Amino acid sequence: MYMDLLRRCLTRELFDDEDFVFTPARGLTWKGRAIRRALGLAKHPRIVRLIHNPQTLEDKREGVGWPRSAEVMCGSRRLEFLQKTLYAIEQERVDGDFFEGGCWRGGAVILMLAALRAARGHQQRLVWAADSFEGYPAPTENSSEDDKELYEHAAYFRIGRSEFEQNVERYGVHGSELRVLEGYFDRSLPAAPIERLALIRVDIDGYEGVRAILENLYPKLSPGGFVVIDDYLAVGARRAVDEYIAKHQLKNAMHMIPQKQAKGMYFRRER
Numbered sequence: 001m002y003m004d005l006l007r008r009c010l011t012r013e014l015f016d017d018e019d020f021v022f023t024p025a026r027g028l029t030w031k032g033r034a035i036r037r038a039l040g041l042a043k044h045p046r047i048v049r050l051i052h053n054p055q056t057l058e059d060k061r062e063g064v065g066w067p068r069s070a071e072v073m074c075g076s077r078r079l080e081f082l083q084k085t086l087y088a089i090e091q092e093r094v095d096g097d098f099f100e101g102g103c104w105r106g107g108a109v110i111l112m113l114a115a116l117r118a119a120r121g122h123q124q125r126l127v128w129a130a131d132s133f134e135g136y137p138a139p140t141e142n143s144s145e146d147d148k149e150l151y152e153h154a155a156y157f158r159i160g161r162s163e164f165e166q167n168v169e170r171y172g173v174h175g176s177e178l179r180v181l182e183g184y185f186d187r188s189l190p191a192a193p194i195e196r197l198a199l200i201r202v203d204i205d206g207y208e209g210v211r212a213i214l215e216n217l218y219p220k221l222s223p224g225g226f227v228v229i230d231d232y233l234a235v236g237a238r239r240a241v242d243e244y245i246a247k248h249q250l251k252n253a254m255h256m257i258p259q260k261q262a263k264g265m266y267f268r269r270e271r
């Protein structure tokens with residue numbers, strides 16, 4: 001019950017007064033896009049704030065839109081799936097720590113830290129929270145149009161490390177299990193002192209970032225461990241995952257995360 005309540009708080013499913021969502025340009029009609037261009041506002045972060053729609057309860061469950069204050073944007077169905085993953089890891093005694101990249105405002109990391117306390121598990125685990133804390137990296141020649149658009153909205157994704165840490169503290173789960181890796185993944189992960197992982201949660205859309213996470217961390221995943229790609233249908237993320245699977249000839253069965261409109265995917269390392 002504690003975990004369910006926590007999930008509903010993190011997604012704001014419980015609260016009606018937090019019902020605005022910033023609509024990214026991607027969600028605009030052609031007319032909205034034209035007005036935005038005509039006004040020369042395409043790169044202006046504040047225009048995102050001017051265009052808002054009420055976020056329905058169903059949006060909060062599905063993880064549709066960009067919430068104003070919720071600590072997590074993936075919605076409660078994908079968060080519920082994360083909860084089940086953590087239970088499976090504990091029950092099946094899969095060895096290793098939990099990792100999330102990027103952790104943004106901290107919602108999924110808060111859920112992981114809470115699960116460790118609630119489970120009083122059989123082993124000491126750490127939670128690794130990784131983020132640039134500066135938003136998405138500048139596009140490169142490998143970037144898709146979607147990657148470029150995310151960079152345009154850098155202001156929305158630029159959550160400082162102190163805001164992340166304050167959120168963890170506000171929920172009362174701050175403790176010695178938390179490790180923060182600050183910086184873009186291609187720099188922060190190669191030297192990260194991570195030994196073994198039971199869960200790699202990837203929650204970014206961009207090609208380079210997803211590739212860096214898989215290249216550096218998959219070799220550290222325990223047998224039976226989970227890789228969860230929260231935004232597998234994003235062009236860049238999908239390309240990076242598919243390339244990695246093909247390159248390393250992974251035979252793991254891939255599954256979509258259950259929700260009404262599938263977005264995320266997961267697979268487990270063979271035992």
Ligand SMILES: C[S@@+](CC[C@H](N)C(=O)[O-])C[C@H]1O[C@@H](n2cnc3c(N)ncnc32)[C@H](O)[C@@H]1O
Nearest residue numbers: 072073102104131132135136184185203204209
């Ligand atoms: C979609 S948000 C994550 C949402 C969050 N996990 C949740 O469940 O609500 C993506 C985050 O990844 C970070 N990020 C994106 N690309 C990155 C990269 N290459 N290296 C480090 N952080 C990155 C951004 O700063 C942002 O905080």
